[in-house]
Amino acid sequence: MKIFTSIFLLLSTVVPSVLSQSIIDLAAADGKYGTLLNAVTNTPGVLDAIARSFPVTIFAPTNDAFAAIASTVSQLETSALATVLAGHVVQGVFTAQDFIHMGCVELTTLAGDHLRVLYQDGSVLVNESRVIQPNVAGDGGIIHGIDKVILPGTFRRCPRKKGGKRSGSSSSGSSGSKSGKRRLMQQHE
Template identity: 70%
Template sequence: MKFISALFFAAAAIAPVTADTGKEEPAASIIDLAAADGKYGTLLSAVTNTPGVLDAVVANFPVTIFGPTDAAFAAIADTVAGLDEATLATVLAGHVVAGVYTAEDLITAGCLELMTLAGSNVRVLVSNGMVMVNDSTVIQPDIIGEGGVIHGIDTVILPGTFMPCPAPATPAVPATPGTPAMPTMPTMMGKGGKGSKKTSSGKGGKGSSSKKSSSSSSSGKGSGKGH
């Protein structure tokens, strides 16, 4: 949880603050904020220079962008260099989700499967105090501006890295109206007790008859001998 707390402090520092001048200031766009940050040059260049990508992002505003840093792109520079234009466009679109999901939204949800503009899913999972996007880690949350929010991540999201959210525990199924409820343990024990008493009583009765017959028989034998 320390890591998440640190993320919130970072987010507070990054979120744009409007000066109280008495006039409405135009909000900075998420693109401008990312450019001003200085760690997202490769991402912005790729989005701007790959045909159709920037238009698709703007057309879906507001959006949530999981933005790889320059270091993340540098780590797979050879892979990116080998991608054709269409494939690169798909990879970039796989980092963008329509709608706004702040860090608080993601942490509260615990695990989300979100559809990207590429038509593929990403899993956002809170694990060990960190927010994971597939196998990437959010290292700079809540760059919030006009057009949505950017969360900086430490690796590029590549196809084939999606895994679904863990299945939740199966909830107890409520009884259908009109269906008799299953007996509770005390009730079941109570029924068993009644059965036991009847059985015991029946067995006791048979045992008593035997003893009485035996007694009578003995008495008769004794009398005969006496005479």
């Protein structure tokens, strides 16, 4: 999968954008991410910061995820909202299969905060959110739809492996069973 992603990214930079739509266009066409797109495009500097960081992985809360915390979001000042939004984006392209393979990884967001992405019991979890729509790939990176807005203070480190080492991006193994991995990939194909 990594080879395919690398070839796709290389081709998308060499060949005109006939190959695919931008990740922003794909999210808009999906219909589940309107609240996120509205916030990103109407919060000064956020869309520019994301575009300057391409390719990126975006953990995109659905409209329902934003609706669940609408009162909290409405009380945020512009700079705090920008930080929350940037806290859903990391540089680089990470597929669901990458996360399954890594087991648990800690990533730094564009806001400078950390996210824990953990494969557990057939699901990919991002802090307290669950990936419900993985691998929406287009020009500029990849989007994974999530069921909750990621808020500051929800980061927890990856669990320690036997021997006292933390699992992370250098980990070659993954947690969970092979059948759980198949179930996740089938669920989202």
